[in-house]
Amino acid sequence: MGTTQLESVPEPKYWHLKTVLSEALDSEFSVGEILPNERDLAARFGVARATLRQALEQLELEGRLQRRRGVGTTVAPPRMGVAVGTELHVWPGAPGDAWQPVDCVTEVPAAAVAAALETGADEPVHTVRRSRVTHGQRVAAELLHIPAASVPDLSGIDAPAGVARARAVLRELQRLELEGRDSAVELGSARADDAKELDRLPGAPVLVVTTRYLAAGRTAALSVATYRADTCRLTFGDSGNVEIHEDPHRHAS
Amino acid sequence: MGTTQLESVPEPKYWHLKTVLSEALDSEFSVGEILPNERDLAARFGVARATLRQALEQLELEGRLQRRRGVGTTVAPPRMGVAVGTELHVWPGAPGDAWQPVDCVTEVPAAAVAAALETGADEPVHTVRRSRVTHGQRVAAELLHIPAASVPDLSGIDAPAGVARARAVLRELQRLELEGRDSAVELGSARADDAKELDRLPGAPVLVVTTRYLAAGRTAALSVATYRADTCRLTFGDSGNVEIHEDPHRHAS
DNA sequence: TAGTGGTCTAGACCACGGA
DNA sequence: CCGTGGTCTAGACCACTAA
Incomplete structure (x- = not known):
């Protein structure tokens, strides 16, 4: 036949759309700028809204866009670097750490937590809830599990829960x-x-980020921290922390 | 009215569906087992296929399911731990590292890579492609960028590209x-x-995972490694590597 | 109240894998 | 070839935000 068949591997529409939008973001938009709404964008590109949304979802996953219901879609700033692996040999709650205690409860934990802590099934565990703020943004929430056996001298504290108890538990932890x-x-x-x-x-x-803290040959604390994947890049430096200004992964190929 | 309004915050269908499926996976299915196909599952739960797929996508994102076109949806094994932060002070390509060289080209890199390497805009860079296999599975692909200036004694090699050249570049790197x-x-x-x-x-x-290797006060190599998020858990141990058997995040709350 | 993104439907066709 | 998951459509309604 006379028809040429160049499209031997037809690219999905949403994938092509994502590429086009990505280039437009680089050249025609600046950080914080609001994009046209989804219905208009879909019409402009001649696709269904669901297809456009598939492309937007990918771009949001890569940290390029930020979408808020009732507001709109905006161009996201570059991901912020958040130090996770520095401060070797320091307990959570040590002076200058990035976390802020929010609450604390003491109870027998879920089976999965007990297994990771290698505690008995009936042993009580302090669970401290903390949150992390960097550059004025809430970036992470943490549950810090500490077996009661790790902080035996918690007798002077009568607060059954709350921030006061959280601070007391963290203070006791520093003694190990x-x-x-x-x-x-x-x-x-x-x-x-x-x-x-x-x-x-x-x-x-x-x-x-799941972290086990070891002391006296056992797991003295277990931290389960959840970071926003859209806005954060976790840094693990063993040398001085230098910022990587632009993401080499984004534009490669 | 006599009708009670308990659903003050109506949960999305796909979210509830995900919870139900997740519990079913724990109790009624074993690793590797094939689930019913999407059309049957959707009918069984009384939802549209797109809604069911939204739930399956989440479960796949969390590493609970594996979906393959033309085959079906299977229950995924627990994520494998992949060591990323150990072997301090060792160059890529050192004996015993987990990576296998695949190819190597030498050219002036993209602007983003040049910026991260802090090289001039016209300086050639060796780019070694490597792949990582763990437990018999391909888990990561890497591009390793090495400024030509980091490995000046590459004269005896005449191979313009390919595995031989990759090995030669890595060998030269060990001298720094x-x-x-x-x-x-x-x-x-x-x-x-x-x-x-x-x-x-x-x-x-x-x-x-973006890693900068420092030597002689500058960036001697830049690695950009992409790991399968569905099957991998990246481990950064500074003490002995102990496996965490079950994920404390999965069942908490 | 108007406009946004989030959810949901009931279809259709396509690309891929295995029998 | 058939059955699978992947893509796409053209609608509808809901939850949220800001004016």
Whole structure:
């Protein structure tokens, strides 16, 4: 036939759309600027709204866009670097750490937490809730699990819960000698409570950082911190922290 | 009215669906088992297929499911821990590292890479492509950028590209003294080339690990590694590496 | 109250894998 | 070839925000 078949691998529309939008963001928009609404954009590109939304979702996942219901879609600033792996051999709650205690409860934890802490099934655990603010933005929410056995001298505190108790638990933790630490990062989706704390909808993508603190040959504390994946880049520096100004991954190929 | 209004905050259908499916996966399915197809599942729960797919997407994002076109949806095994932050003060390509060189080209890089390397705009850079296999699975693809100035004694090599040249560049790199390193982790979506290497569709969620290697007071190499976010948990241990058996994040709350 | 993004539907067709 | 998940459409209604 006379028809040429160049499109041997037809690219999905939303993928092509994402590329076009991405280039437009680089050249025609500046940070914080509001994009046209989804219905107009879809009409302009001649696609259904659902298809446009698929492209926007990808761009939001990559931290290029920010969407807020009732407001609109704006161009996101570059992701902020958030230090996670520095301050070796320091307990949570040490002077100058980036976290702010919010609450504390003491109870027998869920089975998964007990297993990670290697505690007995009936052993009570203090769970401190903390939040992290960087550059004026709430970037992470944390649950810090501390077996009651790790902080035995908590007798003078009568507060059954709340910030006061959280501070007391953290203070007692400093008395132990920290022997080591290991962390893991994985992708997750925000639970309802974390989503509220992070000002996102439930299910929003988050980076979950799980850290075990070791003392006296056992796990003395377990931190599960959820960071906003759209706005954060987690940095693990073992040398001086230098900012990488532009993302080499974005434009490569 | 006599009708009670308990649903003050109506939960989205796909969110409830995700919870139900998640519990079913825990109790009624085992790893590797094939779920009913999407049309049957949607009918069984009385929702449109698109709504069901929204729930499945979330579960896949959390590493609970694996979906393959033409095959079906299966229950995913727990995420594998992949060491990323150990082996301090070791160059890429050192004996025993987990990466396998695939290719190497030498050319003037994209602007973003040049900026991160702090090289001049016209300075050539070796780009080594490597892939990482763990537990028999391709888990990551890497582009390793090395300024030509970091490996000046590359004269005896006549191969213009390919694995041989990659090995030669890595070998030369070992002659420098590594002074430090810093890494960053962020969420991204797989480019077409990485997706093919990782056996995923383009746009699949990945964890992008950017590492700068420092020597002689400058950036001697820059690694951009993309890990499959669905199957990997990146571990950064500064003490012995101990596996966390079950994810404390999954079941909490 | 008007306009935004978020959810949901009931279809259709396509690309891929295996029999 | 058939069955799977992946893409796409053209609507509808809801939840939220700001004026």
